[in-house]
Amino acid sequence: MKDSGLFPAILDSMAEAVYVRDLDKNIVYFNSSAASLFGWSLEEVSDRKCFEIFGDRSSLCCTQCPVDRVIGEGKPLKYGGGEITTREGAPLKVTVSISPLEREGLITGGLVVLSAEQEKKDDSGILPKMIVRSEQRLQLALEFTGDGLFDLDMETGEVYFSPGWKRILGYEDHEIDNTHSQWLRLAVPESVKKMNEEMNRIIAGERERLETEIRMRHKDGRWVDILARASVLNDGRGRAIRMVGTHTDISVRKRMERELEASRVELEEAQAIARLGSWHRKAGDDHSHGSREYFNLFGQPFRPEGFTREFFYGMVHPEDRGRVMKAMERALNGEDEYNETYRVILPDGRERIHNGRARIRYDGKGQPENIVGIQHDITEFTHIESALRQSEERYRSIIETSLDGFIRSDLKGKILETNPAYQEMSGYREEELLSMSLDDLVLERKSQSDLCLQDKICEKGSLRFETEHRTKDGGILELEVMTQFRVKDKQVVSFLRDVGERRRWERDLLFQSLLLDQIQDQIIATDLDGKIIYVNQAECRALGKSREELSGKTARIFGDLRPGSASREELVKATFEKGMWEGEVLRSLDGIREDILRCRTNLLRDKGGHPQYLVGIATDISEQKKIAEQLRQAQKLESIGSLAGGIAHDFNNLLTPVMGMAELLMEELPPKSPSHEKAQSIFEASVRGAKLVKQILAFSRKSAPRQVLVDLGAVIEEVSRLFRATVPKSISLSFHRDESYPPVMGDPIQINQVVLNLLTNAFHAMENRKGEIHVELIGVSLNREIMPLPSMKEGTYALVSIADTGQGMSVPVMGKIFEPYFTTKAQGKGTGLGLSVVYGIVKEHGGEITVESVEGEGSVFRIFLPASQE
Numbered sequence: 001m002k003d004s005g006l007f008p009a010i011l012d013s014m015a016e017a018v019y020v021r022d023l024d025k026n027i028v029y030f031n032s033s034a035a036s037l038f039g040w041s042l043e044e045v046s047d048r049k050c051f052e053i054f055g056d057r058s059s060l061c062c063t064q065c066p067v068d069r070v071i072g073e074g075k076p077l078k079y080g081g082g083e084i085t086t087r088e089g090a091p092l093k094v095t096v097s098i099s100p101l102e103r104e105g106l107i108t109g110g111l112v113v114l115s116a117e118q119e120k121k122d123d124s125g126i127l128p129k130m131i132v133r134s135e136q137r138l139q140l141a142l143e144f145t146g147d148g149l150f151d152l153d154m155e156t157g158e159v160y161f162s163p164g165w166k167r168i169l170g171y172e173d174h175e176i177d178n179t180h181s182q183w184l185r186l187a188v189p190e191s192v193k194k195m196n197e198e199m200n201r202i203i204a205g206e207r208e209r210l211e212t213e214i215r216m217r218h219k220d221g222r223w224v225d226i227l228a229r230a231s232v233l234n235d236g237r238g239r240a241i242r243m244v245g246t247h248t249d250i251s252v253r254k255r256m257e258r259e260l261e262a263s264r265v266e267l268e269e270a271q272a273i274a275r276l277g278s279w280h281r282k283a284g285d286d287h288s289h290g291s292r293e294y295f296n297l298f299g300q301p302f303r304p305e306g307f308t309r310e311f312f313y314g315m316v317h318p319e320d321r322g323r324v325m326k327a328m329e330r331a332l333n334g335e336d337e338y339n340e341t342y343r344v345i346l347p348d349g350r351e352r353i354h355n356g357r358a359r360i361r362y363d364g365k366g367q368p369e370n371i372v373g374i375q376h377d378i379t380e381f382t383h384i385e386s387a388l389r390q391s392e393e394r395y396r397s398i399i400e401t402s403l404d405g406f407i408r409s410d411l412k413g414k415i416l417e418t419n420p421a422y423q424e425m426s427g428y429r430e431e432e433l434l435s436m437s438l439d440d441l442v443l444e445r446k447s448q449s450d451l452c453l454q455d456k457i458c459e460k461g462s463l464r465f466e467t468e469h470r471t472k473d474g475g476i477l478e479l480e481v482m483t484q485f486r487v488k489d490k491q492v493v494s495f496l497r498d499v500g501e502r503r504r505w506e507r508d509l510l511f512q513s514l515l516l517d518q519i520q521d522q523i524i525a526t527d528l529d530g531k532i533i534y535v536n537q538a539e540c541r542a543l544g545k546s547r548e549e550l551s552g553k554t555a556r557i558f559g560d561l562r563p564g565s566a567s568r569e570e571l572v573k574a575t576f577e578k579g580m581w582e583g584e585v586l587r588s589l590d591g592i593r594e595d596i597l598r599c600r601t602n603l604l605r606d607k608g609g610h611p612q613y614l615v616g617i618a619t620d621i622s623e624q625k626k627i628a629e630q631l632r633q634a635q636k637l638e639s640i641g642s643l644a645g646g647i648a649h650d651f652n653n654l655l656t657p658v659m660g661m662a663e664l665l666m667e668e669l670p671p672k673s674p675s676h677e678k679a680q681s682i683f684e685a686s687v688r689g690a691k692l693v694k695q696i697l698a699f700s701r702k703s704a705p706r707q708v709l710v711d712l713g714a715v716i717e718e719v720s721r722l723f724r725a726t727v728p729k730s731i732s733l734s735f736h737r738d739e740s741y742p743p744v745m746g747d748p749i750q751i752n753q754v755v756l757n758l759l760t761n762a763f764h765a766m767e768n769r770k771g772e773i774h775v776e777l778i779g780v781s782l783n784r785e786i787m788p789l790p791s792m793k794e795g796t797y798a799l800v801s802i803a804d805t806g807q808g809m810s811v812p813v814m815g816k817i818f819e820p821y822f823t824t825k826a827q828g829k830g831t832g833l834g835l836s837v838v839y840g841i842v843k844e845h846g847g848e849i850t851v852e853s854v855e856g857e858g859s860v861f862r863i864f865l866p867a868s869q870e
Contacts, residue, residue: 017094017114020101021067025049028109037116039087054084060096060112067110070098074107076234084114092116102208148247150230152180154240159183168226168249170219186216188223195228202232203240210245213254225254268292270397277375283368288312290375297354297377299346317343317351324356331360332368337462341378353379359482364506405479405496411454413438416491425498427472443468443476457485457492466499478503522597522618528611530554542595542620575601575614584621596622623790648693655693659686709868710746712777712798713737719755720775727763730770737777741798742867746845754838758802758861761835765806765859776801779867788864789848796867797847803860809853817851 017034021027030045038053045053050067054060060067060082070077082096097113148165152158159180163173169186176182184192191214198210210230218224230245268291271277277294281287287306295302298315316324320342331338338358343351358373399406405422409415418433426433426441457463462484469477478500484493513536516523522539526532532550540547574581581601586594597618604613662683669676720735727733755775762773780799782792809817818839842849846866853859 017116018112019045019050019114020109020111021050022109023071023107025051027053034114037086037092037114038084053087060084066096067098067112070100071107071110074100076100082114150183150243150245150247152243154232154243165247168247169216169224175219188215188217191215199232199243210243213250224249225251272296275377278373279375280370280372282370294375297352297375298344299348299350315344315346317345319343328358331358332371334360334362334368338373339462352377402495405498407438407494407496409438409492409494411458411490411492413454422496425471425477425496426469427475432472441469443470454492457483461485461487469496476500520619522620523615524618525613525615527613533613539618571599571601572614575603576611579603585618594622595620596625627790651689652693655686655689659683659690662686707745708748709743709870710748710751711743712741712751712800712865715748715751716755716775716777716800719752719759723756723759723763731763731766731773732771733759733773733775735775735777738779741777741779742796744798744845744865745868745870746865747841750841751845754841754863755800755802757835757838758863761861762802762804762806762859765804765808771805774801774803776803780864782864788850788862792848792864793866797864798867800863800865801860802863803858805858808855808857808859809851810855814851814853818849 017037018029018031019027019034020029026047027045027050028047030040030042032042035042035045040053050060066077066079076097076099078095078097080095082094084092084094086092093116095115097115099111100107101109101111148168149160149162150165151160157180158178160178161176161182166173166176169176187195194212194214195210198207198212201207202210208231210228210232212228214226214228215223216226227248227250228245229248230243232240233242233244234240271291271293275293275297277291277297279288279290279294281289286308288308289306290303292302313321313325324340324342327336327338327340330336338356338360340357341353341355344354345351355376355378356373357376358371360371361369363369399419402419402421405425406417406419407415407422408417414437415433418430423430423433428436453463453465462482464480464482466478466480469479471477477498480497480499482495485491486493517537519536520538522542523534523536524532524539525534531552531554533552535543535547535550537547540550543550571581571583571585579602581599583599585597585599587597598621599616599618601614601616603611604615606612662679665679666676666683669679716735716737720733724733759773759775765771766773776799778799778801779796781796782788783794787794817835819836839849842863842865848864850862850864851859852862
C-alpha cells in the first residue's frame with residue numbers, strides 16, 4: 001500500500017469493513033466502512049487494541065484468536081458465523097476473511113475483511129445501492145491513480161486493464177481492448193517469458209507475490225521499462241483463480257541508471273587513455289580510495305577496500321620519498337598546494353615518472369574535511385610545457401562538463417576562454433564574455449590587497465580566494481576561486497564555484513543560532529524518538545557537554561527529573577494532547593544538587609498536521625527560589641530579633657539592681673561567711689545573665705559591635721587553646737592559616753564567640769565518639785564568576801572554615817539551623833540560639849556564612865568576613 005495511492009483508495013472505497021492489526025493487537029488501519037459498521041471514528045481507533053473496539057466476547061479477540069493463528073501459520077483463512085460487538089454493545093454476525101501481511105519476508109500483521117451477514121431477501125434495495133456506490137468509488141480510484149492496474153481471470157482468460165495501465169503506453173482507454181492478446185502484442189517476448197515463469201512459480205506455491213521488470217512498446221514506438229507487481233487470489237481449495245497487479249513506469253529511472261553506468265565506464269576509459277588515476281581520502285581516515293587506473297599506474301591490482309599511506313610511499317623512489325612526504329605534510333597543514341613530480345618503482349622493477357596533485361577541502365571551521373587527488377604518469381612527456389599542453393587537451397572534456405565555472409585570462413584580465421558552467425551562472429553568452437575582462441565581472445575591489453591579486457597569483461603560481469561577480473541581470477555571484485598561473489603562455493586559469501546559496505544558508509543558520517545562544521533560557525529540540533536535533537549554549541552549559549557531543553544523541557527532554565515534580569510521562573502526554581505544557585520541575589544532573597526549572601514544552605507539527613518535533617524551553621529559577629527563601633528567613637529572624645531585643649533590654653534593667661545589691665552585700669558581709677557566699681552566688685548568676693543579654697542583643701542586632709582592626713589568626717589561636725582544654729582527648733583539633741589572610745574590622749569579643757560556638761557545635765556533632773575538627777584561615781578574592789552567595793559583593797575576604805567528621809545533617813535540617821530556637825539536641829541540652837547568634841554576628845560584620853554537610857560524613861561551616869580597607 002505504500003508503493004502507490006491505489007490500494008488505500010480501493011480499501012477505503014470497499015463496502016466491506018477492512019482493518020489491519022499488528023503483532024501486538026494494535027489497530028494500524030481502519031477503513032470508512034469499518035468505522036460505520038462498528039460506530040467508531042477513524043481517529044478514535046488509531047493505535048488502540050482490537051479487543052477495545054470489538055469487545056472481549058468477540059470471536060476475533062478470544063483466546064483462540066483466528067487472526068493470531070493466521071499470523072502464526074502464514075496462511076489465509078475465511079469463515080462465516082463470526083461474532084463481534086458494536087460500540088453500542090449490540091452483537092453482530094459477520095463473515096470473516098483474514099490474510100497475513102508481509103514485509104521483506106517477515107509477517108508484520110494481519111488484514112481482516114468483515115461482511116455483515118444479511119437476510120437473503122433485501123426488499124429495501126439498500127444492498128444493490130451499496131454495491132453501485134462501491135463500484136463508483138473503485139472506478140474513481142482507478143481513474144486518478146498514477147499506476148496501471150490489471151485484473152486477470154485465470155479460469156476464463158478475461159482481463160481488465162485500467163485507464164492508467166493504458167496511459168503508461170500512450171493509449172486512451174478506448175484504443176486498446178481488454179484482451180490477453182493485446183498484452184502479448186505489446187510486450188517483448190523476453191518479458192512474456194519472464195512473466196509466465198514468475199506466474200508458474202506463484203501457482204506452484206514457490207512464491208507468494210510477483211515483482212519483476214519487463215519492457216513493453218509505447219504507442220510512439222519506443223520501449224517503456226515497467227515494474228510489474230501482482231498477487232494471485234485462490235479459491236477455498238488453494239486453486240489460483242485471479243491475478244491482480246499493477247504496472248509502474250520506471251523508464252526514467254532505468255535510463256538514468258544506464259546513463260550513470262555509461263558515464264562510469266566512459267570515465268574509466270578516459271582515465272585509462274589519459275594514464276590518469278584519481279584518489280580521495282576523508283580527514284582522519286587511514287585508508288584512501290583510488291580508481292582502477294590509479295592502481296594500473298602502479299602495476300597493482302584494483303583494491304576496492306582502498307590503500308594506506310605506506311602502500312603509496314612504498315612505491316615512491318627512495319630518493320624522492322622524503323620530498324613527497326614533506327610536500328604532502330605541508331598540504332595537510334594548509335601551507336601549500338600538493339603538486340609534485342617524482343619517480344615510482346613498479347613491481348617488475350621498471351621506473352616511471354608520475355605527477356601527483358591533491359586539493360584539501362575544509363569544513364566551515366577551517367578544518368581539513370577531505371583530500372582529493374590525481375596520479376598522472378608523465379614518463380613519455382619530454383618536457384613540462386608539452387605535458388601541460390597535452391594535459392589541457394586531455395581535460396578539455398572535463399572542463400566543458402564541470403559543474404564549476406572555468407575562466408582562462410591573460411595578465412591584464414582579458415577573458416580568453418570560459419566553459420558552459422560559468423556562462424550559465426553568469427547569464428552571459430560565450431561571445432559576450434570573450435569581449436570582456438575580469439574587471440567587468442568583479443563587483444568591486446574591496447582593498448589594496450585585492451588590487452594586487454594578479455601579482456600574488458603570478459608570484460605564488462596558484463591561489464585560492466573568494467570574490468563576487470556581477471551577473472548579466474544585475475545579480476551577485478558569491479564565488480570560491482582556485483587560480484593557477486601558467487608561466488609558458490603568461491595566462492591565468494581559474495575554477496569558480498558558486499557558494500552563494502550555501503553561504504546564505506550558513507549565514508541565516510548562524511544568525512539564528514547566535515540569537516538563540518544569547519538567550520539564558522535552556523532550549524532543547526528532539527524528534528519523536530528522543531534524538532537531539534538542536535540545543536542552545538545555555539542547555540549545553542547546564543548539561544556540561546558541547547553541542548557536538550549532544551547532537552544526534554538520544555536524551556530525555558530536560559534530563560533526569562526528580563520525584564516531587566511533574567513526571568516526564570505527564571508532561572509528554574500533556575504536550576501531545578494539548579500541543580504544549582507549562583510547569584515547574586526538579587532536575588538533578590549530578591545526583592545531589594537539584595535545579596528548579598520553570599518549563600514549557602511545545603509540539604511542532606509538519607504542514608500536514610502530523611507531530612514532528614518536541615521543543616522544550618526551561619528557565620532555571622533555583623536562585624530566585626533561594627533568594628526568596630533567604631528573604632523569608634531574614635524577615636522571620638528580624639521579627640524574632642526585634643522581640644528578643646525588647647525582652648533583653650527589660651531583662652537587663654532587672655539585672656542591674658540585682659547585681660548592684662549583690663556587690664553591696666558582699667562588701668558588708670564578712671568574707672567566707674555563708675551569707676557572703678550566697679551573695680557571691682547571686683552576683684555570679686547576674687553576670688551570667690548579663691552575658692546572655694549580650695548574646696540576645698547580638699542576635700537581634702540591637703547592640704552595635706565595637707569596630708577595631710582584628711587579627712583573626714590571633715583570635716582563633718586563643719579560642720583553640722581554651723577549647724582544647726575543655727574537650728576530651730578523643731577529639732583532635734588542628735588549625736592551619738595561610739599568612740596571606742587579610743585583617744578585618746569588627747568586635748574581637750563577638751568574633752571570639754562565633755568561633756567558640758562553631759567549635760562547640762562541631763564537638764556536639766561528634767559527642768561520645770572519636771573525631772577530628774580542622775580550622776583553616778585563608779584570604780580569597782571573589783568576583784561574579786566565583787560567588788558563594790548572590791547577596792555578596794566582589795572583593796577580598798577572610799575565609800574561616802571549620803570542618804568536622806561528625807554525624808552530618810540532612811538537607812531539610814541545613815535549611816533551618818540558623819533559625820532561632822531550632823535544635824536537634826534532646827530537650828534540656830540546647831537552647832537553639834548558638835548558630836542563630838553566630839549568624840547574627842556574621843551578618844552584623846557585613847559577612848556571610850555557608851554550610852555544606854552530608855549525613856554520616858560531617859559538616860563544613862565557612863565564614864566570609866570582608867577585608868579591612870584601612
